[in-house]
Amino acid sequence: MDQFVQAVINGIMLGGFYAVMVLGFSIIWGVMGVINLAHGEFIMAGAYTTWFLSKQYGWEPLVSLLVVMIIFFVIGYILQRILINRIIDRPPLISLLITFGLAIIMSNSFKLVFTATPRSVDTLLSGFWRTGNVTVPVTKTTILIVAVLMMAALHLFLQRTRLGKSIRAAAQNREAARIVGIVIAAVYALTFAISISMTGAAGTLISPIQPIYPFMGAVLTLKAFAITAMSGLGSIPGALFGGIVLGLIETFVATYVPGIGTNLGIISSYVILVVVLVVRPQGLFGGLKPVEVR
Amino acid sequence: MVRLVSFWQQYHLGRWALIIVALALFALPLAQIIVPERKLVTNSLLFSFTQMFMLVTMASNWNLTGGYTGYIDFGHAVFFGLGAYGTGVLMAKAGWIFFPSLIVGAIVALIFALLIGSATLRLKGPYFSIAMLGTFVAMREIVRVIKPLTGGGTGLTLPPYLNRPLFYYVTLIQAVIVVVFVWWLIKHTEFGQSLIAIREDEVGAEMRGINATLHKITIFTIAAFSTGLVGGLWAYQNTFIDPDIVFIESRTLDLVMIVMLGGLGTIAGPVLGAVLLYWMRDIIWANFLQFHLIIQGLVLILIVLFLPEGIVGSISDRSGGTTIGRLWGRYFTAEEDTAPEKAEVGP
Numbered sequence: 001m002d003q004f005v006q007a008v009i010n011g012i013m014l015g016g017f018y019a020v021m022v023l024g025f026s027i028i029w030g031v032m033g034v035i036n037l038a039h040g041e042f043i044m045a046g047a048y049t050t051w052f053l054s055k056q057y058g059w060e061p062l063v064s065l066l067v068v069m070i071i072f073f074v075i076g077y078i079l080q081r082i083l084i085n086r087i088i089d090r091p092p093l094i095s096l097l098i099t100f101g102l103a104i105i106m107s108n109s110f111k112l113v114f115t116a117t118p119r120s121v122d123t124l125l126s127g128f129w130r131t132g133n134v135t136v137p138v139t140k141t142t143i144l145i146v147a148v149l150m151m152a153a154l155h156l157f158l159q160r161t162r163l164g165k166s167i168r169a170a171a172q173n174r175e176a177a178r179i180v181g182i183v184i185a186a187v188y189a190l191t192f193a194i195s196i197s198m199t200g201a202a203g204t205l206i207s208p209i210q211p212i213y214p215f216m217g218a219v220l221t222l223k224a225f226a227i228t229a230m231s232g233l234g235s236i237p238g239a240l241f242g243g244i245v246l247g248l249i250e251t252f253v254a255t256y257v258p259g260i261g262t263n264l265g266i267i268s269s270y271v272i273l274v275v276v277l278v279v280r281p282q283g284l285f286g287g288l289k290p291v292e293v294r
Numbered sequence: 295m296v297r298l299v300s301f302w303q304q305y306h307l308g309r310w311a312l313i314i315v316a317l318a319l320f321a322l323p324l325a326q327i328i329v330p331e332r333k334l335v336t337n338s339l340l341f342s343f344t345q346m347f348m349l350v351t352m353a354s355n356w357n358l359t360g361g362y363t364g365y366i367d368f369g370h371a372v373f374f375g376l377g378a379y380g381t382g383v384l385m386a387k388a389g390w391i392f393f394p395s396l397i398v399g400a401i402v403a404l405i406f407a408l409l410i411g412s413a414t415l416r417l418k419g420p421y422f423s424i425a426m427l428g429t430f431v432a433m434r435e436i437v438r439v440i441k442p443l444t445g446g447g448t449g450l451t452l453p454p455y456l457n458r459p460l461f462y463y464v465t466l467i468q469a470v471i472v473v474v475f476v477w478w479l480i481k482h483t484e485f486g487q488s489l490i491a492i493r494e495d496e497v498g499a500e501m502r503g504i505n506a507t508l509h510k511i512t513i514f515t516i517a518a519f520s521t522g523l524v525g526g527l528w529a530y531q532n533t534f535i536d537p538d539i540v541f542i543e544s545r546t547l548d549l550v551m552i553v554m555l556g557g558l559g560t561i562a563g564p565v566l567g568a569v570l571l572y573w574m575r576d577i578i579w580a581n582f583l584q585f586h587l588i589i590q591g592l593v594l595i596l597i598v599l600f601l602p603e604g605i606v607g608s609i610s611d612r613s614g615g616t617t618i619g620r621l622w623g624r625y626f627t628a629e630e631d632t633a634p635e636k637a638e639v640g641p
Binding site: 035083092093100104105109112219225226269 | 550595
């Protein structure tokens with residue numbers, strides 16, 4: 001029983017991280033129709049930035065979060081302007097190939113600069129809370145709280161502000177949005193910048209709990225896709241649901257299938273992905289097509 | 295330039311160039327027999343050619359799904375890995391000799407392609423691409439997990455081979471057979487004609503009674519079998535396999551780059567692309583080893599941005615638009631020849 005409760009707690013905490021990690025991916029896809037295969041690499045870059053700030057200046061990951069978000073906002077904006085904007089009107093396969101190239105460039109550049117040695121970030125928020133035989137790690141709880149706060153903030157931004165509404169309008173119907181005076185190029189640049197900023201922040205969140213290495217990205221991209229397949233594009237509640245489902249499945253597999261460890265995490269998300277795609281190609285919530293950002 | 299291109303097209307110079315190059319390559323080892331005292335054919339030269347032919351073969355296979363059905367496969371190297379591991383496990387664990395293991399290894403790849411293809415080839419392009427990327431990443435972990443069979447992360451050592459030129463020959467012959475087979479298939483069988491019909495207009499082909507999904511799965515499976523053979527050969531030549539060198543992501547990058555560079559959906563494209571990539575990589579490896587994947591990624595982006603037809607695609611004439619335009623247009627956005635989809639505007 002304790003083992004079960006422990007697995008549920010761990011799964012939900014992992015799921016909170018997955019939910020915040022997937023948002024950038026599903027919003028870029030939902031709003032712009034660009035499938036960002038370099039998504040995991042941006043998470044990796046965010047984690048490395050946090051590691052660098054922590055090692056060089058001794059910053060807490062939670063403090064770096066804001067800095068990382070600003071840095072990645074700027075990077076995302078520039079990248080959208082010089083690269084993604086060129087291919088936005090071309091078939092999505094072009095964007096697949098471009099971001100695939102980008103992913104390779106990023107992971108290998110980071111390997112060149114930081115070597116392939118796995119790194120880890122220390123945080124003051126370590127330790128455990130203990131109730132009976134169930135332990136609740138403080139770091140992961142903090143991550144879950146921050147993740148939920150970030151999602152709530154993004155939700156409010158998309159629902160309540162003019163800019164957020166224009167992003168949703170552009171996702172729903174680009175031509176109509178243009179007609180009512182929304183500058184599509186600006187909205188896309190903003191969308192990309194916000195998404196990349198969220199993605200970099202996800203890297204900061206993951207940095208205290210997982211080893212950081214240059215090739216961690218591909219697995220995360222795949223998980224992002226599996227969650228998006230479950231949750232639909234751009235849906236924040238859906239992302240939370242999909243993230244927690246994946247987190248629970250991964251933890252339960254790791255807990256109850258002996259002798260296999262965490263490698264099965266990627267396999268289980270892959271199985272979910274293929275099963276969802278084959279059984280319900282439109283996604284569990286009917287969202288695997290560009291629809292409104294909720 | 296235009297006159298040169300039309301001259302090239304009029305006399306099918308590309309085809310003749312291919313045939314001449316193939317004959318010259320067949321004749322290359324004979325030079326060693328005719329003039330044994332001049333060390334014309336060194337082992338390292340043969341090795342280079344072997345590697346190049348493997349690239350040609352795999353890229354042609356990739357081009358079967360990529361070019362003839364329009365599905366961009368980011369996980370084709372999974373069949374290479376299955377072939378390599380099928381062969382490796384049978385030789386190292388079961389003590390089989392090479393050729394039966396090679397065939398069984400390729401059959402493993404074929405069966406897997408049949409299963410995964412019948413699931414994923416019904417999906418739309420981007421979903422297929424990422425599902426296959428997932429197959430690739432997941433297969434690496436699966437191979438790592440089933441330790442008793444595959445040796446896990448420590449890998450497998452195959453019994454060493456004896457005769458390097460034999461390998462060169464086998465690979466060469468296979469590569470040539472595949473290229474010729476594709477050519478022959480597309481030109482002279484009902485199956486190939488149906489594939490072309492599907493490529494040109496999938497809905498129209500289905501209206502005329504062609505089972506498009508079945509054709510796509512068949513060509514996918516053939517490609518997987520052939521790539522599985524290359525994988526088995528590679529494993530035997532390398533004598534050591536582990537998950538990280540067999541399922542290395544740059545192998546997929548190589549295939550995508552070769553076909554994009556040469557020209558998606560063309561026969562000569564993968565050949566030309568593989569030769570160019572091999573030379574390019576040789577130069578990069580010799581001068582900036584550290585940067586080679588970064589440079590390759592940059593080149594891929596530049597090709598996609600500025601030469602999306604590839605080299606062969608840019609010089610060959612096709613009435614009614616280019617292959618790539620039709621494929622991508624049909625699958626994804628509203629372009630001229632996909633009028634019914636025009637209703638859906640926007641992302």
